Each structure stands twice: as C-alpha cells, then as structure tokens.
Amino acid sequence: MQAAVFHSYGEPENITIEEVPIPEPKATQIRIRVIASAIHSADIRIRKADPFLVRFAFGLFKPRTGRLGIVYSGVVEKCPEQVTVFKEGDNVFGLCDFSPGAHAEYICVPENSAIARKPENLSHAETVSLPFGFHTALHFFKKIDVQSHKTILIIGAAGNVGIAAVQLARYHGLHITTVSALHAQSKLRQLGAEKTLTVTEFKERSEFEIYDIVLDTSDKYAYSDLVKMTRADGTLILVAGIISALLLAIWHKFRRKVTILAGPASAAAQDIDFIRELAETGQIKPDVYRTFSLREIVNAHKLAESSNKLGVVVIEI
Ligand SMILES: NC(=O)c1ccc[n+]([C@@H]2O[C@H](COP(=O)([O-])OP(=O)(O)OC[C@H]3O[C@@H](n4cnc5c(N)ncnc54)[C@H](OP(=O)(O)O)[C@@H]3O)[C@@H](O)[C@H]2O)c1
Structure with a gap:
C-alpha cells in the first residue's frame, strides 16, 4: 500500500510516499481502509520533533516508525473473529494519537480505541476535520x-x-x-x-x-x-x-x-461518539479548509503549519 513516511525529523520535504506492507490486524484490532485523514499540529510536532520530548515517544535519533496521521475516516475492511463492536463495511472515524499511521491506504486500530461510527450526514473528508x-x-x-x-x-x-x-x-x-x-x-x-x-x-x-x-x-x-x-x-x-x-x-x-x-488530552470511544452525535444533530460543523491527495502531502504540511490555513487541512487517500 502507499503511505507517507519520514526517515528523519525536520522539514515537510523529509516526507515521501512509499510502498509499505498492508498491516495485518491483531486479534482485537480492525483494519480500516482510510478514505480521509488530516494534518494537525500533532503531526507537525512529531515531524519536527518539537518539543524534544517527542523523541522519547517516537524515536530518539530518528523516527522509529516514520509514520504520520493521527485521525482517520474510512471503512472497516477486515475484522478478526474476536472483534464484536464493528463489522466489515462499517463507516468509522477516530484517533490513533500515539500510533500515527493514518496517512496511508490502510491502518489497524484496536476496536476499543477512540473510534465511532461516522456521522451519517457528513462525507469522510468533513468527518475527519472533527476528532482532533x-x-x-x-x-x-x-x-x-x-x-x-x-x-x-x-x-x-x-x-x-x-x-x-x-x-x-x-x-x-x-x-x-x-x-x-x-x-x-x-x-x-x-x-x-x-x-x-x-x-x-x-x-x-x-x-x-x-x-x-x-x-x-x-x-x-x-x-x-x-x-x-x-x-x-x-x-x-x-x-x-x-x-x-x-x-x-x-x-x-x-x-x-x-x-x-x-497536559495531554485523551479520548475514548464515548468522546468520539459524542462528537458524532453533535455533528449529526447539527450542533457542530465540520471545518475543512482544503483537501490534498496523499501525493501532495509535502505541500499539505506546508499549508498546515502556515498562518494561511483557516480550518483543517485534509488528505484524501
Ligand atoms: N493538550 C493537548 O493534548 C493538545 C492537543 C492538541 C493540540 N495541542 C497544542 O495546542 C496548540 C494549538 O493546536 P492547534 O491544533 O489548534 O494548532 P493551530 O491549528 O496551529 O492553531 C494555533 C492558533 O494559534 C494562533 N496564534 C498564534 N499566535 C498567536 C497569538 N500571539 N495570539 C493569538 N493567537 C495566536 C494561530 O493563528 P495564526 O495561524 O494566524 O498564526 C492559530 O490560529 C498546539 O501547540 C498544539 O501542540 C495540545
């Protein structure tokens, strides 16, 4: 599959699109075909190792996994037998804070992580502007x-x-x-x-x-x-x-x-589901500023860290 990967901390140009293996879900994980992700301040902090503390979580001298993307909206594509909450074909969205990797065609996440059903009234691009x-x-x-x-x-x-x-x-x-x-x-x-x-x-x-x-x-x-x-x-x-x-x-x-x-914000599935409910009842609005393709990720990062953005910079996979 195609994924955005960076091998050293620093500028947006350090990110390249590479062919990497499709991840296999563990027993209680689901595999999601990512349709939309976004670039947030957290991706920029991880990419730049700013603050230095980032290196303790993501790799001291160079990025350990080199993967970015902490929000996703997509379709459940593979569910091992033990998974009970979701089924293949479900539209879902969520966060994978400390295991980024949503700037890719597929991602595996635990079924009990910060994930919920996608709001029915929003597209995947609109939905992914919400969770962060x-x-x-x-x-x-x-x-x-x-x-x-x-x-x-x-x-x-x-x-x-x-x-x-x-x-x-x-x-x-x-x-x-x-x-x-x-x-x-x-x-x-x-x-x-x-x-x-x-x-x-x-x-x-x-x-x-x-x-x-x-x-x-x-x-x-x-x-x-x-x-x-x-x-x-x-x-x-x-x-x-x-x-x-x-x-x-x-x-x-x-x-x-x-x-x-x-201190750091944490999220559980109930929080993501509450965001879904607020969106479906029209009490909060999505906030897409501009969408880019995965291939345009370097320019997307440049816009996301500039003062020109007014909303969420979304990546359509
Ligand atoms: N505690 C947590 O768990 C947690 C979670 C998420 C984010 N964060 C942190 O929270 C911060 C904001 O995140 P974000 O995603 O909202 O970032 P963001 O989208 O880049 O927003 C930061 C905003 O601050 C504005 N700003 C810059 N200088 C300012 C000033 N002197 N006075 C008033 N406004 C100013 C920027 O305006 P311009 O664009 O016009 O410069 C921008 O609108 C980041 O440092 C991020 O790392 C913490």
Whole structure:
C-alpha cells in the first residue's frame, strides 16, 4: 500500500510516499481502509520533533516508525473473529494519537480505541476535520462544571482546537470572546463568537477584562497575565503548555485559586461518539479548509503549519 513516511525529523520535504506492507490486524484490532485523514499540529510536532520530548515517544535519533496521521475516516475492511463492536463495511472515524499511521491506504486500530461510527450526514473528508480539535476541547470542557460559568475568552480561536472550543462553548451557551487574526473574525462570529478581537487589539488593550474561563491554544502569552484575566474561582485552560503549564497547574491547586488545566488530552470511544452525535444533530460543523491527495502531502504540511490555513487541512487517500 502507499503511505507517507519520514526517515528523519525536520522539514515537510523529509516526507515521501512509499510502498509499505498492508498491516495485518491483531486479534482485537480492525483494519480500516482510510478514505480521509488530516494534518494537525500533532503531526507537525512529531515531524519536527518539537518539543524534544517527542523523541522519547517516537524515536530518539530518528523516527522509529516514520509514520504520520493521527485521525482517520474510512471503512472497516477486515475484522478478526474476536472483534464484536464493528463489522466489515462499517463507516468509522477516530484517533490513533500515539500510533500515527493514518496517512496511508490502510491502518489497524484496536476496536476499543477512540473510534465511532461516522456521522451519517457528513462525507469522510468533513468527518475527519472533527476528532482532533473536538476531542482536545472536549477533554478540558469535561473537567469543568460549565453550567457555573458564563463567559469564555478563547485565544488562538481560529486554529483547529480553537474552532472546536468556540463550537463547544456555543453548545454550552457561554458568551464567547475570541482572539484571532483579522481574516478569521467573520467565521468566528458565524460560529457563535459575540466579541472578536484581533491579536493586535488584544495585545494593546489598556485594561484586562475578566472571564470565567480563559482557554489559550497559542502559548504566546505570559501565564501571569492569563491568570489575571481569569475570575478568581474560574478556570484557565492552557492547551499548548506542557511541563511549565503542568507545574503552574499544580502550584495553583495548592494555593486553591484559579483552577488551571493543562497536559495531554485523551479520548475514548464515548468522546468520539459524542462528537458524532453533535455533528449529526447539527450542533457542530465540520471545518475543512482544503483537501490534498496523499501525493501532495509535502505541500499539505506546508499549508498546515502556515498562518494561511483557516480550518483543517485534509488528505484524501
Ligand atoms: N493538550 C493537548 O493534548 C493538545 C492537543 C492538541 C493540540 N495541542 C497544542 O495546542 C496548540 C494549538 O493546536 P492547534 O491544533 O489548534 O494548532 P493551530 O491549528 O496551529 O492553531 C494555533 C492558533 O494559534 C494562533 N496564534 C498564534 N499566535 C498567536 C497569538 N500571539 N495570539 C493569538 N493567537 C495566536 C494561530 O493563528 P495564526 O495561524 O494566524 O498564526 C492559530 O490560529 C498546539 O501547540 C498544539 O501542540 C495540545
């Protein structure tokens, strides 16, 4: 089968399309014929080994498997006898976070992983734009008593996680303020943002407004400023921060002030199925920016890591 493979960390040009063996499902795995995948910040971090910690998970000196692609939408193509949840021919979508490989014609995933039936009202390309951003936003929203919050500030709102956070915040009836590039503002208003600030307006504002929830996907602002913008018993969500954000979260837990949420998002099948339900009932919208073929993966990576993208960069296999 054809697959995108990279043999050394670095630039998009390190990725080539190669012929590799079709994977065989283990006893409790299913094989999926991938119809659509996408390029997300996680693929870019793995490709670049940024941060350095990536190397401990994916290969210290060079990529261990050299495979990318953590979201997929496709058709179940092979089910061993032990598999009970899915059957051949089912349309499914999901995430394979720590075992990327969806930038290929086939992928094997455990039947009990973050996988669900595809929304019936969406194409595979539309469907695959959902799981990455929404499972991340959902992971953090599930940790908050959202009903006790009224306002949210979403920084980096036009990115893949930001757009999902805006849609989930609207689903929960929150009053939404966003920070993004100017060209993203009309899209954010259509999705439910009430107040849209450009990055310059946000940086140059003379005083801080206070929000019940502040969610930052950009990692470009001082934590002390973000804490000041969060209500005393509110929640600050640092989507992008890793070790420093986790340490801050522990420190604030100890001081019992603003609750700080950080760290890797995890997803289970129920989360993916909840995303399906929200999509089928029209409460969230897919967010495809542009589609590329697998052969065009280098250009797709270049667009995905640029400021020009406004939505998800999808790969049709
Ligand atoms: N905790 C987790 O498990 C988890 C899960 C998913 C993602 N992440 C991390 O979260 C971050 C966001 O992910 P993503 O997939 O949403 O990435 P993305 O699609 O690249 O979005 C990042 C957004 O931040 C915006 N931005 C950049 N500088 C900014 C600034 N100074 N002020 C306001 N906005 C700014 C970017 O705008 P422009 O495009 O205009 O520059 C872009 O819209 C990444 O660092 C990713 O690694 C963490």
